[in-house]
Amino acid sequence: MASPVSMSIFILQIPSFLLLYILLLYLFNVILRKFRLVQKFSGHNPPTYPVIGCLISFYKNQGRLLDWYTELLAESATNTIVVHRLGARRTVVTANPGNVEYMLKTNFNNFPKGQPFTEILGDFLGYGIFNVDGELWRTQRKFASHEFTAKSLREFFVMTLEEEVEKGLLPILESLAATAEVVDLQELLRRFAFNMVLKVSLGIDRCCLDPSRPVPPLTRAFDKASEICARRGAAPLFIVWKIKKWLGIGSERQLKNAVEEIHRYVSEIISSKKEMIEKGENRDEDLLSRLILAGHEEEVIRDMVINFIMAGRDTTSAAMTWLFWLLSCHPEIEKEVVKETRVLMERRLDYDSLKEFNLLKACLCESMRLYPPIAWDSKHAIANDLLPDDTPVRAGDRVTYFPYGMGRMEALWGED
Template identity: 35%
Template sequence: MAILEYPQIFLLPLFSFLFLCLWRRSHIRPQRTSLIPINWPLIGMLPRVLREANRIHEFATEVLRESGGTFIIKGPWFSNVEMVVTGDPANVHHILSKNFSNYPKGPEFNKIFDILGDGIFNADKVLWETQRRTTMSLVNHSKFQKFSERTSWNKVKRGLIPILQHATEKGLEVDLQGLFERLTYDSVCILVLGHDPASLSIDLPHIPSEKAFGEAEEAVLYRHVLPESIWKLQKWLDIGKEKKLTKAWKAFDHFLAHCIAMKREELIKRKAQSAQNDHQEEEDLEDADLLTPFLEAYKGMSGESGNCDKFLRDALLSLVFAGRDTTSAALTWFFWLLSTNPLLETKIRKEIKANMTINPDNDKYWRLFDIDVLNKLVYLHGALCESLRLFPPVPLQHKAPLEPDILPSGHRISKNMKTVISFYSMGRMESIWGKDCLEFKPERWISDQGGIKHVPSYKFVAFNAGPRSCLGKDMSFTQMKIVAAAIVHHYHVEVVQGHPISLSNSVVLHMKHGLKVRVTKT
């Protein structure tokens, strides 16, 4: 009688037993020729997804190749989870451009990326349009562009080069990825917040807000894979990846609140001063950070964020996130690819030398490259594009339709169905890039006339596509060229023998173990 009255008591053990049996079977059965996961009764494709969780980007690529570019992942029956994963350029063009209004970030995206609040990455409609319009007007301003170029040069000259020179003289190994992360973090904090954390120095100081990015990004990726109920339980219990995410959240909030408070005090003092600075042009460049105009633009604003301080926190964190990790990841993979292709490194070095101008104030370690010279480095630009194709800093994009839709591939998508675009997989599809898609070929990007070929954004998706395409694309290329030209001209980078190279489990495509290298003078 008790069994009939409380059957649910026995359901969980029954399903657990069935899950373990199927899990064991999936491990001991003979190797299948198909890479597409089995859709098991009750538990769906969860066993295979969990088994591949530590190589999720490679797994998605294998499945998309076999399935023709689009695949539907089915979760356990009790989770009611279905996810569309695609790498088909026609689908990408449809989702990100043609039917853009039907694919906002949506509530599911906001749950997964809740740490970014109402910033430009999460925002939709009026809030997104306001932030994008404001940011675009600031980023495209000539004063800000000059400020950005000068900031990058100064960080390379005063921060990166001394560290590399020290490593060269002492014969030390350095983690190039770590140095790039510090360089881009310092740079973007100066540009966005008007504050230099000074993390890029020989003693490599521990900066909690700088280190928090990696932990936050790893936790966010796992939220894409795990059912919402599981990661929410981890968050409630304050364990696992969610515990690290909470710690990172606190570090971001503390740092941003400090920067905003300092900027407010600075503006108050400035208004109290009546005398003009003799070096007004220099001061203008130093005041070209984005926090100052954001403070003015959103003073007293009470939108979806509820108050101005929270809005500023969310908007600024999104911009710091965009500028710190994407560029550092791109540079890391670029130098790894270059280390495996020494002939291409030589070709880039010759191009730099042929177009180089000498700065009359140069010292024995430094020669400044003019921005016009950087624009002439076509082969370097092509090599950076090729690196971004193979290792896009943001390897996936998450969408959810407002209304049911049919993709160009013929796949039906229901309302609010999680839709993931695998940018990483797209760079490895023969159907998009040809049989040599896995080769590192800068020539792929150079036209017969010697310029850079135009490739549609829905095919080359490193900077997203459609209305949400990256606002800082040109600025990112300039910074990458500045760093790459300085290092390649002065040093030869060699990866430490035996150092493991693998993808990190993160929403930003870092190297899991960093990039340990030795540098020698050229």
């Protein structure tokens, strides 16, 4: 039998237990109501829960993010969704042309890339044009705009293209056709694009195009750095890769090694190019020579060159791969393209005459509508804002425009 003292203590504890029970019951009710509200008013946003946000759905669809976002955007009346996810900033994803124009033109200054974006690519792209904002971006853009519209660089590009096709790509394709070998066209075009961009950017000779040969170390380093940076951006929890970087383990260690190899290779080319310029042995046709002669610091030159190589290689090879794949799926269109090409190829081609390939241009535009080389791009709002479709944006929000989804919106293109 319990003593009077024990009974007194138990009686005194009853109010405390009761208070705790009421408090837990209240918190449970609040969370349940919040859950119901989130589910009820989330519209076409992904299923969202308290605290974790849409982390579960994001993880389930991690292997098909492009199609998942496209489905959500297609169901939205404004082609815009808002994503809340544990470990990530509030994200506005849009395929609305009015919003895209507002971000990239009308109120451009409020939507820089921002630190969260530059942090993901900073180890790889450094202070290059595709990873900086403000005055540094404007300076590099002005230089790039001037150089890439210069007649001399355009002529050098066309000359390099002809040389790479005639001496590299066509012999490989003819050899493969003669032996009826199956070829990984994507890998072949990646090597071809890499050769082109190395010649135009650095002025160095091409690598081997033969897909049966091992991938060159520089190509492998670019592939590894690109892959890991892409995984950083798509990670459900950003804190994971940051911890791995701090510890120097796993994929982050691989990224560091790949970037070091790229820096070492490009720095050696810069030093060699400077010596050639000093000796008067350089023709000043490539982009690197122009950067050196413009007086930029070596680190800036290195990062700019890496940015141009990265952008030119992957976008070009992706666009060509999808174009050839789609043409193979539509043989009647393929025949018309070949017919147009044969007619126009009877005379010597130059940069300006490429504009006369109307059907080829239409096919390329349609291919890039369906499979854009840049599937999405993100900015980060500096101040609170309101998009043209009345979606509120908070300071610090990630705002993503989505070309892949835009190319599939029936509101823009119709059913077919």
